[in-house]
Amino acid sequence: MWRVLRKLAEDRASMLGLCMILLVVLAAILAPILATHPGDVNQFHTAIRLSPPNAENWLGTDRMGSDIYSRLLFGARITLTIAVVAILVAVLIGVPIGLIAGYYEGLGSDILMRGSDVFLAVPQIVLAIAIAQTLGPSIENVILALSVTYWPFWARLVYAETRSCKNETFVEAAIALGCSPWRVMVLHILPSISSSIIVRTTIGMGGTILTAATLGFLGLGPPPPTPEWGRTIAESREFLPMAWWYAAFPGLAILVVVMGFNLLGDGLRDVLDPRLRRAARGR
Amino acid sequence: MDADLITVRDLRVSFASDAGIARVLDGVQCGIRAGEIRGLVGESGCGKTTLARAILGILPRNAARIDSGTVMFGGRNLLDLPEDRLAAEVRGREIAYIPQDPSTAFNPVFTIGTQIADLMRWKSPLARAANPPSGRARREADLARVIELLRLVQLPNPEALLRKYPHEVSGGQRQRLMIAMALLPEPKLVIADEPTTALDVTVQAQILKLLKQLARERNVAVLFTTHDLGAAYEICDRITVMYAGQEVEEAPVSEFFDRPSHPYTRKLLDSLPSAETGLRGIPGEIPRLIDPPAGCRFNPRCERASDLCRTDRPPPEPVSPGHMVRCHHRLTEFSA
Amino acid sequence: MRILVLVVNRMVWFIPTLLGLLAIVFFISHVIPADPAAFAAGENASAATIAEMRQRLGLDQPMHIQFLRYVMSIFTGDMGNSIYTGRPVVEDLLSRLPATLELTLVTVVVSTLVGVPLGVIAALRRNSWVDHALRLITIAGLAIASFWFAILLQLLFSMRLGWTPLTGRVEGWGPEPITGFYLIDSLINQDMTTLVDALHHLVLPVATLAVPAAATIVRFTRAGVLNALESSYVLYETAMGYPRWQIVWKYVLRNALIGTVTQIGLIFGILLAGAVVVEAVFDWPGLGMFAVNSILNSDYNAVMGFTLIAGTMFIVVNLLVDILQGLIDPRETR
Numbered sequence: 001m002w003r004v005l006r007k008l009a010e011d012r013a014s015m016l017g018l019c020m021i022l023l024v025v026l027a028a029i030l031a032p033i034l035a036t037h038p039g040d041v042n043q044f045h046t047a048i049r050l051s052p053p054n055a056e057n058w059l060g061t062d063r064m065g066s067d068i069y070s071r072l073l074f075g076a077r078i079t080l081t082i083a084v085v086a087i088l089v090a091v092l093i094g095v096p097i098g099l100i101a102g103y104y105e106g107l108g109s110d111i112l113m114r115g116s117d118v119f120l121a122v123p124q125i126v127l128a129i130a131i132a133q134t135l136g137p138s139i140e141n142v143i144l145a146l147s148v149t150y151w152p153f154w155a156r157l158v159y160a161e162t163r164s165c166k167n168e169t170f171v172e173a174a175i176a177l178g179c180s181p182w183r184v185m186v187l188h189i190l191p192s193i194s195s196s197i198i199v200r201t202t203i204g205m206g207g208t209i210l211t212a213a214t215l216g217f218l219g220l221g222p223p224p225p226t227p228e229w230g231r232t233i234a235e236s237r238e239f240l241p242m243a244w245w246y247a248a249f250p251g252l253a254i255l256v257v258v259m260g261f262n263l264l265g266d267g268l269r270d271v272l273d274p275r276l277r278r279a280a281r282g283r
Numbered sequence: 284m285d286a287d288l289i290t291v292r293d294l295r296v297s298f299a300s301d302a303g304i305a306r307v308l309d310g311v312q313c314g315i316r317a318g319e320i321r322g323l324v325g326e327s328g329c330g331k332t333t334l335a336r337a338i339l340g341i342l343p344r345n346a347a348r349i350d351s352g353t354v355m356f357g358g359r360n361l362l363d364l365p366e367d368r369l370a371a372e373v374r375g376r377e378i379a380y381i382p383q384d385p386s387t388a389f390n391p392v393f394t395i396g397t398q399i400a401d402l403m404r405w406k407s408p409l410a411r412a413a414n415p416p417s418g419r420a421r422r423e424a425d426l427a428r429v430i431e432l433l434r435l436v437q438l439p440n441p442e443a444l445l446r447k448y449p450h451e452v453s454g455g456q457r458q459r460l461m462i463a464m465a466l467l468p469e470p471k472l473v474i475a476d477e478p479t480t481a482l483d484v485t486v487q488a489q490i491l492k493l494l495k496q497l498a499r500e501r502n503v504a505v506l507f508t509t510h511d512l513g514a515a516y517e518i519c520d521r522i523t524v525m526y527a528g529q530e531v532e533e534a535p536v537s538e539f540f541d542r543p544s545h546p547y548t549r550k551l552l553d554s555l556p557s558a559e560t561g562l563r564g565i566p567g568e569i570p571r572l573i574d575p576p577a578g579c580r581f582n583p584r585c586e587r588a589s590d591l592c593r594t595d596r597p598p599p600e601p602v603s604p605g606h607m608v609r610c611h612h613r614l615t616e617f618s619a
Numbered sequence: 620m621r622i623l624v625l626v627v628n629r630m631v632w633f634i635p636t637l638l639g640l641l642a643i644v645f646f647i648s649h650v651i652p653a654d655p656a657a658f659a660a661g662e663n664a665s666a667a668t669i670a671e672m673r674q675r676l677g678l679d680q681p682m683h684i685q686f687l688r689y690v691m692s693i694f695t696g697d698m699g700n701s702i703y704t705g706r707p708v709v710e711d712l713l714s715r716l717p718a719t720l721e722l723t724l725v726t727v728v729v730s731t732l733v734g735v736p737l738g739v740i741a742a743l744r745r746n747s748w749v750d751h752a753l754r755l756i757t758i759a760g761l762a763i764a765s766f767w768f769a770i771l772l773q774l775l776f777s778m779r780l781g782w783t784p785l786t787g788r789v790e791g792w793g794p795e796p797i798t799g800f801y802l803i804d805s806l807i808n809q810d811m812t813t814l815v816d817a818l819h820h821l822v823l824p825v826a827t828l829a830v831p832a833a834a835t836i837v838r839f840t841r842a843g844v845l846n847a848l849e850s851s852y853v854l855y856e857t858a859m860g861y862p863r864w865q866i867v868w869k870y871v872l873r874n875a876l877i878g879t880v881t882q883i884g885l886i887f888g889i890l891l892a893g894a895v896v897v898e899a900v901f902d903w904p905g906l907g908m909f910a911v912n913s914i915l916n917s918d919y920n921a922v923m924g925f926t927l928i929a930g931t932m933f934i935v936v937n938l939l940v941d942i943l944q945g946l947i948d949p950r951e952t953r
Binding site: 336339341366367369370371373374375376379380382384387388389390391392393401402405406448450464465474 | 850851852854855856857858859860861862863865869870873874877947948949950
């Protein structure tokens with residue numbers, strides 16, 4: 001474990017990613033303290049609408065005269081909440097399905113996996129749009145749409161890893177010693193495939209945030225006046241080219257957090273993924 | 284010593300790894316005469332493949348480093364030659380190569396014919412002729428040579444074979460193809476790196492016989508690395524023994540088996556299974572190449588070792604003409 | 620013969636996947652909503668309309684009957700009518716298909732032409748500054764929100780610099796529709812002005828879509844080339860003195876591209892997903908814009924129709940890629 005962390009700390013790209021994530025996480029946690037106009041999530045100041053960045057409003061104001069900087073900070077809370085909860089649910093659905101389908105061989109497993117293949121056969125954003133559209137715009141529904149869309153990724157991954165893990169000596173030994181299937185899955189297989197799950201989850205965070213922002217942009221996200229980043233960009237379009245800051249900063253925030261997760265995921269994969277490591281050592 | 288075709292002097296190569304720097308070749312000396320079949324034997328990890336690859340200049344560029352030494356061939360030091368000249372003038376032309384595993388050495392997504400045609404495009408002896416034929420004529424002449432050589436290595440139906448993909452032919456056929464490809468450019472030296480390890484025992488013997496016969500007919504020298512003393516006995520004129528990155532003994536094949544002078548060679552021969560003794564291993568372990576023992580690297584496993592062996596590497600000393608040993612306490616006929 | 624076996628083998632999985640897709644869309648449209656009839660009738664429908672709709676759609680029938688009827692109607696090309704345009708959804712979708720295909724196909728070509736050489740260069744100069752820079756750029760390219768990038772491009776190149784048109788496929792009317800692909804139609808009509816204009820309009824949408832697509836291609840090509848460079852056959856080819864350029868650009872590249880071709884299916888998915896928002900930003904009259912408008916109008920049948928057609932296209936492309944891969948990889952015998 002320490003070896004992994006040390007290797008990760010040596011990789012500049014991963015550290016950059018980690019810093020980007022921490023930046024957004026801190027922004028979300030400390031939003032009420034860091035915000036210069038914490039009330040602006042719900043308050044309007046139409047007199048100063050669409051002012052460019054200045055000493056009072058660091059990143060300018062929006063069409064209602066609210067402070068974009070403050071709204072961005074609170075937007076981080078929404079983005080991270082959506083992504084973390086959606087991924088958590090997806091992992092909680094996908095991992096058990098993958099474990100069970102991988103452990104027991106038979107018709108049931110095949111049906112489960114073919115089912116998740118079908119989900120993977122549709123572009124995620126398209127499926128998420130259909131679900132979110134049916135359910136109506138709200139945070140909970142976006143989370144639901146994303147979890148339903150993304151769980152097959154973990155099911156597929158865990159299934160494949162479990163299948164290959166089942167033939168390893170330590171699992172065969174555990175089975176031979178009479179451990180219950182439940183015990184073998186949770187205590188023997190799960191820990192040894194956890195690094196793949198961690199890598200997949202880190203990279204999945206980035207994709208989920210992008211999809212969530214896209215839903216927001218399309219008007220399928222949480223309704224106004226929620227300071228959701230994607231929706232803010234959609235709002236800004238009618239005020240271009242004048243109010244460039246209105247569109248620029250929320251998009252930059254999305255870029256930073258998604259890139260952070262992608263960089264970290266990339267670095268984690270290099271350090272953790274045993275298959276890649278083996279391949280690299282092979283020569 | 285009469286004129287060597289290729290002379291390796293004081294070659295030192297190290298590999299960088301996570302655990303540290305491994306000194307894989309430690310001052311290796313070795314000369315190969317024109318037309319001779321030379322065996323390079325030793326346990327795995329002794330540096331035979333590294334030596335073979337160092338001569339060809341195909342060590343992994345980022346991991347391996349040549350610390351010192353020369354490889355003299357045709358009046359020039361190959362280690363000083365720039366990469367593009369090595370590729371154009373030496374590799375596949377004067378020095379050809381037969382790889383360990385013929386199943387992975389062919390490119391899987393091109394037909395055998397394409398791969399041979401590309402080889403002939405760059406390495407055909409016709410390109411070196413005083414008055415080379417051009418274009419179509421040259422390609423037709425090359426094709427005729429290819430077909431002829433494929434017949435010589437006893438491959439049935441060569442024309443059809445050329446249209447096949449590598450995975451469509453057997454392992455033995457692939458290795459015959461590799462031998463043919465090594466001989467097509469009419470090189471002076473063929474480096475065969477454990478050419479039969481990946482093959483069935485029955486096929487091994489045929490391939491070795493074929494290699495020996497063709498090399499003799501064409502007066503091509505062969506550097507044949509192997510850990511199989513039986514195979515070396517079959518085809519070699521002389522044998523060099525390597526231990527942990529150092530060459531320890533070099534002898535004509537009959538002397539090698541009858542009068543081994545280095546304690547390691549002796550133990551290697553003793554480890555061959557026989558009716559009287561059964562299987563016998565060599566006591567001790569192969570030394571780690573990171574931080575290896577000083578002096579003679581065999582000293583921790585040698586019952587004859589003295590303090591001198593632990594500090595100074597023995598110089599090469601002649602035993603008889605063509606027989607050289609590096610040992611402070613070499614075996615004589617009476618001490619065995 | 621080999622091709623036939625290959626196609627049949629791949630097709631076996633095609634039909635169940637398609638049925639699975641239908642099941643998902645059916646579930647979303649008929650099971651999740653509390654009252655699908657109200658949904659299908661639209662927001663402002665009266666109680667009488669809803670009741671009529673319920674009966675007409677057979678929503679009073681048991682679930683499995685409903686599903687069978689649903690599958691039957693889809694296979695006869697009936698996805699219901701769009702509440703907004705009043706026309707059958709199938710017609711609306713088909714009339715917009717060429718615009719999206721033109722956009723995505725041009726993007727595939729552009730991102731391949733950019734991505735493959737960059738991927739090879741990154742692999743050849745592994746761990747150099749070029750490689751590190753490309754790694755950062757491709758990760759950023761995959762992290763960028765395409766709707767935001769599209770807006771920035773518009774802001775800079777259309778609004779500030781005036782180099783490119785802001786929206787649309789051409790100025791005024793398009794060429795006489797034959798295939799629906801403006802580039803091809805204007806070529807057939809020998810209308811160079813329209814051709815240039817259409818190309819001009821393609822620049823920004825293609826640039827937006829090509830960023831994540833090219834980034835994906837760069838990463839896969841790099842990995843494929845690195846893998847091939849470390850293989851035994853490259854060692855052999857080097858040892859036999861094949862010229863370096865031939866080893867890299869012929870022998871290594873062919874092997875690496877077999878892997879990259881597989882990714883085209885994935886890339887097509889990225890593009891289709893990207894098209895939804897990019898078309899909306901550039902007013903590109905394709906499937907994506909249709910979908911976004913349908914969302915805004917709560918045009919339920921239209922959204923489900925889009926989901927179905929996008930999913931089907933994705934499955935079909937993956938099928939084609941699978942077959943293509945089987946054809947170009949001689950080791951693939953099944």
